[in-house]
Each structure stands twice: as structure tokens, then as C-alpha cells.
Amino acid sequence: MIRYDRSRRRFAIALAAMAGFVDAVGFLSADGYFVSFMSGNTTRLGVDLGTDVVRAVTPAFLIAGFVAGVTSGALLSIRAGRYRKPAVLTLVAALLLAGATARALGVPVAMLAALVMAMGAINNTFQRDGEVAIGLTYMTGALVKLGQGLAGWLAGRKDTGWLSWAALWGGLLSGAVLGAMAQDRMPMACLWIAGCWATAMVGVALRLPAES
Structure with missing residues (x-):
């Protein structure tokens, strides 16, 4: 996050907000399962396998869909x-629509x-050397970097990169x-909003300066 310029940081924050929007919609639509947070789904999968194998179908389906989305986006x-x-x-955008x-x-x-594949694919937006540079749908790593940066700031360092992870x-x-x-409030409209949001982000991506 801190290696990118301000315009790309803002872009990443807007995409993370979109991912949060979609994940909240998916969470409320999928009986407490996630369409972007696969650590949570993996825990649910383990719990379901240990208590009610039939229920394990849902998290297994979502995890497989997420991986398929990541793979499709990477290709x-x-x-x-x-x-x-x-x-x-x-x-x-096409998947959300x-x-x-x-x-x-x-x-x-x-x-x-469609939602879980979209959330998998979006993580290919920011890459460095073929690997994900900014995870847009999961925040554990971001919070770790936030805590580490905050510790450095409290110790007297001038680095304020933790603010970017907080954002x-x-x-x-x-x-x-x-x-x-x-x-x-408007369940039949919210995914159309997400699809339009993603479409607008395509336009923003096209206007970003070329990367070196």
C-alpha cells in the first residue's frame, strides 16, 4: 500500500469499500457465510465438517468459487x-451484474x-512481481501492518505509512x-449498485498513470 502513489492508494480504498459492500450483502444473503473472507469460511467449513457435514457444502462451494475467481482474474x-x-x-463488474x-x-x-467469483477476481487488481500487493477483500494482513507501523510511530519513527493501512x-x-x-432497505437494488460501482472503477483504472 505504502509503495503506491496517492491516486492508487485512493483507488485501492475505493475498491476495498466496494468489496466490503458486496461482502456485507453476501453475508446477509448466505446465512452468515462470506463471499470474500475465506478465512472465516474455512473456519465455518471445519466447524460444519465436525458437527453437521451437510452444512459443509455451503462454505466448500464458496471457497471453490473464490479460488475459481482468483484463477480467472489471474489468467x-x-x-x-x-x-x-x-x-x-x-x-x-460483469460478475456483479x-x-x-x-x-x-x-x-x-x-x-x-457470481459474487464470490467477483471477490476472488478483484484481488488481482494490485500486483507486484506476479503476486498480490494489496489484498482488497481481507484485512488481517492490513491490520498487522497497521499495528506494526503504529508501533514504529509510537517509538519515535517518522514513518506514517500506517495511516494508509488504516484508511x-x-x-x-x-x-x-x-x-x-x-x-x-433495498435488497433488489443493492447488487446493481455494486455492479455500477465496479463499472465506474474501470473508468478510473483507465485514467491512472502507467506503472513503471
């Missing part, structure tokens, strides 16, 4: 080259499949709040 990013960001986000369509048609399984976490939290409100 697309390799082929897109310098246009990786807009290409990946176009895929994310597909999820909105599935909800409108009353097919919740297809909706969740990224705040973006996901803010998006989750908005997603929960949207799901509660």
Missing part, C-alpha cells in the same frame, strides 16, 4: 498486460457464485456498513 491479468487493472475490473440478474430471477445459488481497513468497513444498509 486475464496475464493476458491483459498493462491493461490488467481495467481488464480485471471489467470481469468483476450477473449476480444482480440472478437475484432478480430468483436464483440465489447463481447469485452467490484501507476503514474503506472496507465503510463499504460493509453501506452494503448492510442497502441490503436491509
Whole structure:
């Protein structure tokens, strides 16, 4: 996060907020399972395998869908080259709009499949040397870096990079709040909002300065 310029940091925060929005909608639609937080789903999978094997189908399905989304996004990013960001986000937008369509048609399984694949794919947006540089759908690593940076600041270092990690976490939290409100108040519209949000991010990605 701290290695990127200000425009890309803001872009990452906006994407994290979108991920939080979608994950809140998915969480409320999937009986407490997640469409972006696979650590939580893995724990649920273990609990379900140990207590009620039939229920384990849901977290297993979501984890497999997430991996499929990551794989699809990674393949697309390799082929897109310098246009990786807009290409990946176009895929994310298409999946979110597909999820909105599935909800409108009353097919919740297809909706969740589209959402979890979108959240997997979006993590290919920021890469360095072929690896994820900023995780947009999971914040454990960001909070660790926030704590480490805060410790350095309290110890007298001038580095304020921890503020960027705090902002990224705040973006996901803010998006989750908005997603929960949207799901509660206008459930048939919230995924269309997410799809339009992702489409707008494609335009932002195209306007970002070229990376070295």
C-alpha cells in the first residue's frame, strides 16, 4: 500500500469499500457465510465438517468459487498486460451484474457464485512481481501492518505509512456498513449498485498513470 502513489492508494480504498459492500450483502444473503473472507469460511467449513457435514457444502462451494475467481482474474491479468487493472475490473463488474440478474430471477445459488467469483477476481487488481500487493477483500494482513507501523510511530519513527493501512481497513468497513444498509432497505437494488460501482472503477483504472 505504502509503495503506491496517492491516486492508487485512493483507488485501492475505493475498491476495498466496494468489496466490503458486496461482502456485507453476501453475508446477509448466505446465512452468515462470506463471499470474500475465506478465512472465516474455512473456519465455518471445519466447524460444519465436525458437527453437521451437510452444512459443509455451503462454505466448500464458496471457497471453490473464490479460488475459481482468483484463477480467472489471474489468467486475464496475464493476458491483459498493462491493461490488467481495467481488464480485471471489467470481469468483476460483469460478475456483479450477473449476480444482480440472478437475484432478480430468483436464483440465489447463481447469485452467490457470481459474487464470490467477483471477490476472488478483484484481488488481482494490485500486483507486484506476479503476486498480490494489496489484498482488497481481507484485512488481517492490513491490520498487522497497521499495528506494526503504529508501533514504529509510537517509538519515535517518522514513518506514517500506517495511516494508509488504516484508511484501507476503514474503506472496507465503510463499504460493509453501506452494503448492510442497502441490503436491509433495498435488497433488489443493492447488487446493481455494486455492479455500477465496479463499472465506474474501470473508468478510473483507465485514467491512472502507467506503472513503471
